[in-house]
Amino acid sequence: MQQNYKIFVNECTLLFANTNQVIHNSFKIVSHNDLDSIIQPILNNTYKGARNIAYQSSDYCEVFKQIKKPFNLIKAAGGIVYNDKKQLLLIKRLGKWDLPKGKIEKGEDQRLAALREVHEECGIAFLGIVKKSAYTYHVYFLKGRWILKRTVWFTMIAFGTDKLVPQTEENITEVKWVDIDFVKQPNFDTYASLIDIFEKL
Numbered sequence: 001m002q003q004n005y006k007i008f009v010n011e012c013t014l015l016f017a018n019t020n021q022v023i024h025n026s027f028k029i030v031s032h033n034d035l036d037s038i039i040q041p042i043l044n045n046t047y048k049g050a051r052n053i054a055y056q057s058s059d060y061c062e063v064f065k066q067i068k069k070p071f072n073l074i075k076a077a078g079g080i081v082y083n084d085k086k087q088l089l090l091i092k093r094l095g096k097w098d099l100p101k102g103k104i105e106k107g108e109d110q111r112l113a114a115l116r117e118v119h120e121e122c123g124i125a126f127l128g129i130v131k132k133s134a135y136t137y138h139v140y141f142l143k144g145r146w147i148l149k150r151t152v153w154f155t156m157i158a159f160g161t162d163k164l165v166p167q168t169e170e171n172i173t174e175v176k177w178v179d180i181d182f183v184k185q186p187n188f189d190t191y192a193s194l195i196d197i198f199e200k201l
Contacts, residue, residue: 002135005064007148008193009139010045015054016064027054032063039067043139043146071139071148075104077114080133080197081124081156083177088201089158090183091121091166092174097183097190099197101151102170114154122175123165130155134200138193153197 004017014035015027023029028050030038035055041047055063078101081089091098102117104110115127134153139146164175182188183198190198 002061004060005135005137006193006196007067007137007139008191010042010047011051011192012042012047013052013192014039014042014067015052016060016067017054017056018060019056019058021056023054023056024052027052029054029056031055032057035063035067068148071146074147074149075110076101076149076151077104077110077117078102078151078153079114079118079127079156080153080201081118081122081127081158083158085177087177087179088183089118089122089124089164090176090178091172093170093172095189097188099153099194101153110152111154114152114156118156121167121170121172124158124162126159126162128157128159130157134197136193136197138191151193 003021004015007014015023017023030053032055038047038049038053057063078099079089080099089100091100100118100121102113102121104113111129115129118124118127131154132152133155136151136153137148139148141147166172166175180201183201
């Protein structure tokens with residue numbers, strides 16, 4: 001069982017954690033009743049309180065499940081891809097550094113979906129999966145509906161010297177290999193949902 005779950009929505013981070021987990025002091029710990037009263041303002045982008053909010057309890061998994069229910073769930077898969085020089089594959093999407101990922105098609109295995117998305121978004125054909133590494137959750141509004149996207153991330157190895165080709169129709173403007181130090185820079189600009197992944201590299 002995971003020790004915590006995070007949902008990213010409108011610049012806020014909602015953390016659901018077990019009672020034995022140490023919570024960073026940047027988080028405001030709230031009760032179940034507090035959660036009920038702040039989630040709608042967060043969705044409406046009218047919330048003026050703390051941007052990092054934590055609910056900590058032995059029933060955190062059940063509460064997390066209840067919070068997810070009103071949303072339309074989209075399942076996605078992506079890759080944390082390294083080459084033989086131990087460099088990391090990054091894409092630039094909508095002006096921010098990102099990792100390749102995309103929606104899992106109906107009936108598609110999540111591992112195959114992750115491999116397909118890396119190939120489509122970056123042009124890499126020869127890939128191997130090392131392990132399942134993480135899940136991320138983020139919420140966004142699309143076509144009149146609130147969407148919760150759950151992304152499963154796989155650590156991968158790229159073989160060969162395929163030319164990197166950005167999938168421009170997915171708003172990807174750049175694909176490149178970087179040393180790990182690149183993502184550790186203070187001014188590294190990425191999405192909030194990926195910060196934990198980059199910090200653990």
